[in-house]
Structures are given as C-alpha cells and as structure tokens.
Amino acid sequence: MEKQAYATYVKRNKKGKKPPMACCICGEDHSATIENHHVEGKSNSDWTEPLCKNCHAKITAEQNRLSPKERSSESSLQNKRAFGIISIGALLKEIGQHLINLGMGMTVDV
Template identity: 50%
Template structure:
C-alpha cells in the first residue's frame, strides 16, 4: 500500500466514524491517535491493522531491531519468514501485556 492510498484509507475511516477502527492491541478508539500498521512491513505486504500510536511504536520498535536488508522486499524467503515471525511475536507481546493488565485490574475490582 503506497503512502497516498494509506492516507486516503485512514482519512475515510476517520470521516465515516468507522467504529471498527480501534487499536487491535489496547482498544483505543480515538481516531486522532490511530495509525495503520503494516503487519509484515510496508515492503512485504499490504496487510494492515489499526494500532494506536503507543502500541504502534512498541511493535515497530521490535520490528526495527531486525536487520533492514533481511526485512526488505529483496530479502530471501527464509529472512522474510523470520521477519514475519518477529512481527507477529511483537504484536502478540503487546496483546499479551494488555490482557495481563486487564486480568489484574478485573481481579482487583472483584
């Protein structure tokens, strides 16, 4: 997905008040802080999911630890697969943290 298409898609969701546009990790739904995250990196896939700026930053930080050549569109199939695993792991780590926090909060409120 090129930058122009990405921005048009994001603006359309904001304009329409799309209720499904919330952070998939923490549930934040303020359209001013939602960004579309390229799950496997911009050069490897057009698959995107909404993340708030905070969660997006955390997940991208993990992805950026991966060698840039190994996460580029020219990477070998093995490198791309490894990057996909890191990408999903980073997203699951953030989801797991949110679930742990939610569970602990629920226990305290019982």
C-alpha cells in the same frame, strides 16, 4: 479497554453510529491516534491492522531489531519468514501484556 472507555464505545454504537476504528491491542479509538500498521512491513505485505501511536511504536521498535536489509522485499525467503514471525510475535506480546494487565485489574479480594 477501561470501563469508562468501553461504556462510551457501547453508548456510541447504540445510537446507530458506525463504530470508530480502534487499536486492536488497547482499544484506543481517538481518530488522531490511530495508524495502520503494516504487520509484515510495507514491502512484504498489504496486511494492516489499526494501532494507536503508542502500540504502533512498541511493535515497530521490535520489528526494527532486524536491519532494513534483512526485512526488505529483496531479502531471502528465510529472512522474510523470520521477519513475519517477529512481527506477529510482537503483536501477540503486546496483546498478551494487555490481557495480563486487564485480568490483574479485575481481581478482587473475596
């Protein structure tokens, strides 16, 4: 989350307002861009996390590398486990890249 976005977020929370739902990867909190992402697919789990449309598209694209048959509720236990690992890996990949970018932006020449 950029400095200005974070400052706005903190300011809103100090006023006693309920914090908005925000993307769990990039921190985007504009309500029109937030979607609930089914981490292990709709047919395999009720586990959802809020993601902005951009982060959601990146993670879903990674999940869609498996065919619909391989990630369906009717697939083998092995395929369901593989899909779960891919799904969590895709989330961690995006979080990791965001953290790397954040850290690089924080460096200063001393």
